[in-house]
Amino acid sequence: MSTPAILVDKVTVHYGEVLALENASLSLEPARICGLVGMNGSGKSTLFKAIMGMVKPDSGQVLINGQPPVKTRKEAGIGYVPQSEDVDWAFPLSVRDVVMMGRYGHLGFTRRPRKADRDAVHHALERVELGEYADRQIGQLSGGQKKRAFVARGIAQGATMMLLDEPFAGVDKRSEATITRLLRELAADGATILVSTHDLHALPQLCDEAVLLMRKVLMHGSPDVVLQPENLAMAFGLDVMNRG
């Protein structure tokens, strides 16, 4: 068996008294796209933070490519696409500035970009079809373009693993299709991609596999199986079936 790209092994996380993750285990092969499905408060964000090493598990461990997350971080291997609400869209940065931040892990003390870095940013922007918007202030993009800008940051970074937090929230259908195609291409190039979402209809086209999360991993399998109504009912409570 090959080394899993992401191995979450019996991870438990508390915030004070609140139990956020309980004995969660997950193993993800390289170059796969996995959808992380669960309600708000089901621990999706906490699982992301544990994988990035931002919260220390009370017990259990996380390994990325068989090594502790800190190693992969130092190699600039982890790309992160934040939730829209977590970004200050009025921040005075251009799209190009944001994508350049993907290169910082490769740069020296003052992070002064060289030609190779500017080229990497240029190619990343072309790849997500934002080349003509490079000099726009980031808040002046549409919902889908904003997401693509952050995906471009991960591409410029050369991330072998991408974590996307709700990439389809506030995104129109066309951008959704563009993002899906883009992520499939990245996976075909060998990137391992973990997508957290409560937007279920986009999952089958995007993901190779899906995980149901409710503080622990309830189920991990192909999207078709995981998204069966009776399984979703476990993760979301029964009313999701009525809402369709």
Add this chain to the structure above:
Amino acid sequence: MDLLNILLEPLSYDFMVRALITTAIAAVVCAVLSCWLVLIGWSLMGDAVSHAVLPGVVLAYIVGAPFALGALVFALLAVTLIGVVRNTSRVKEDAAIGIVFTSLFALGLVLISVTPSQTDLNHIIFGNLLGVSTADLVQVVVLGVVAFGILVLKRRDLTLYAFDPTHAHAIGLSPRRLGALLLGLLALTSVVALQTVGVVLVVAMLIIPGATAYLLTDRFSRMLVIAPAISAACSVAGIYISYYLDTASGAMVVLAQGVVFAVVYLFSPRQGLIGTRLAKARRRRAVALAR
């Protein structure tokens, strides 16, 4: 009296020359730092730290240590206390900040009141621009250059920290360390500005220039130029005005910055209250003419 004379006359006094140099340096360093503070939402933190350093400065004076050292210690103490009160009680952050910095400031005032040779120390509170000695000037230059140098060299990391600390963490940087660096620089900068406008008005120099520049541009790199330029111009103008009108110099500097902010707030073509409307009307007229 012609313009040249107006500009040159004050320079014939050494104390005015020292005042101008000190203020310009403090204005530039504060302004550069303010760009990050207003974007992170740390204005209140700037207020807190700049007040909380007072007891540190007084104690440093008493034992004969460098002001900057005492200031740094108390800045860190203030930040730690704020964090402790916020995290371990139901008191919210703004209240925690208010409690900690006013208490430390009061401690500073008490220490001043029991320390002989009070005159020097009272100047720390309201600034004493015209009484800056050569030794003060040297200290401001050294600290100012150090703070400015670190800010400029690490500007990209600090901007990354301000914009997206999670990404900073994901690529192997330490957001905690970058935050601590910024707070340390805030303490250092507070000491620089103490000499000029005093503890009470330092916060103005730490907020107004960045906020003004933010209304003028969509590029952080330009903010880092606009803010210090405006701030330096205001400080020089403020000192000249105070010279001729015989008003408090530190306060005049801050007043000048406030006036410039008000003008920008109203007339900035991008964000200004009136400026955006004027720009829209101009565009409409241009469209009408083109028809």
